[in-house]
Amino acid sequence: METLRPRRLGHIVLMVRDIHASVKFYTEVMGLAVSDWISDQMVFLRASSDHHDLALSQIPKDSPDINDLPRYSRPGVEHFSYLVDDMAEMERAVRVLQAHGIEIVRGIGKHGPGENLFLVFKDPDGNNVELYCEMTQIGPDRPYEAKVWERNIDSFDQWRFERFVVPPPAAVVAAKQGKK
Template sequence: MHVPFLYRQLSYVALNVSDLSRSTSFYSDLLGLELSAEQVGESSALRCDTHAASLLLYQADEPGLRRVAFQLASSADLAAAATHFESRGYEIWPIPSEELPFLRVAGGFRLYEPTTRVTFEYFASVMDLGKAYQPTVANIQRLGHVVLRVVDLDGCWEVLERDFGLLSSDFVEDKAVWARCYPNPFHHSLALVKSPENGLHHVNFMVSEIDDIGRARNRLIDAGVDIVFGPGRHKPSGSVFLYFLDPDGMTAEFSFGMEEFPEENAREPRMLENSSTTMDLWGGKPKPTFSSAGVIAGKDR
């Protein structure tokens, strides 16, 4: 196994939303993320761990995925990543200096994933806030993962494995790939699902108790939120899940439990059957609106 640089974690996901105030309230009041910063009328930062941001929301005309950000293991890995991408012919550009105070990172760079045009961001140093994150309506542990809808599944995965250094954990042939960012142990921080068009599939938050799944289901139903899949249990990762729609119809997920990989001698990725029971061992089926909204925002520089 050779990886060109080492990751620490998926740090944050940035979404464009049509009504910033409404979406900020949804993710804070109903889901339990904590508002950590805001630029009035422009953007909000919410967190669910020690970092300043796990989710960024930006006011925009069209809802969708704006950016995916990873923290690398060290400043040396950040430098190695920049050198690696440039050697592969990628254009990289620095995070704009005017954004650094809001993002609370010490600098880094961005680039496009070429098959989807998703903006990826990399940095090594991010501010940990002095006050610990305080769970409210849910015991959120962390931002878990982001999943993309992709037209060219094989081509996109080839790029992410070869150039972005991600490792597959499981796959369904011609359907999906689940990938981890080594040496982070979690089964996946990013996944791809084959689709007629590129877009956001969903954003996941991991909770610390299975009861959080049940409580969230009832709380969201009472608030009129559309539950689109679950509760159920995935075969890949083993997680118990609940999917629901945010105010723009984009899909979010709460999950409990996830397979973790050792740093050395990890198992080989499994080829899983393309069946409904692979996605839900309990036999549930998603609604048609599941993971159907959220464009790729495109240029972010």
């Protein structure tokens, strides 16, 4: 049976209790640079040329918010990712995952911050694993100015679920339809 063909470990997304304290730590202590924010709920940081190799997501402080995808109530890993070559490899990955009976969670989509394509699925322990490609590259010859994205469907999937191979998450659909 076929296998996936990741090129390297890419980025990790952590759920954090206090996003501003975490940003201060990762920029002032670790020396990472901020690439983008989604509202004040998520921040993308980098140590090299990838748009992000670490993203931080604020744990909801009170009641769950339907725009929070996914909803976590504790600090820890939301997902980690592996780089693949291109969209063709991502499409092949869908077939491989389906042949192995692996649960696909979301994707194929295109994130706003980082512009990367994504496909998220579960490992045997229920961890979210992401394949991605085509991430924005930043460097002296490719300057980039950080911006704040609104927390909406375009920051999550610029293609608006048109390439998803599974139904989109109910919370995102509700937000898209303007329901709370």
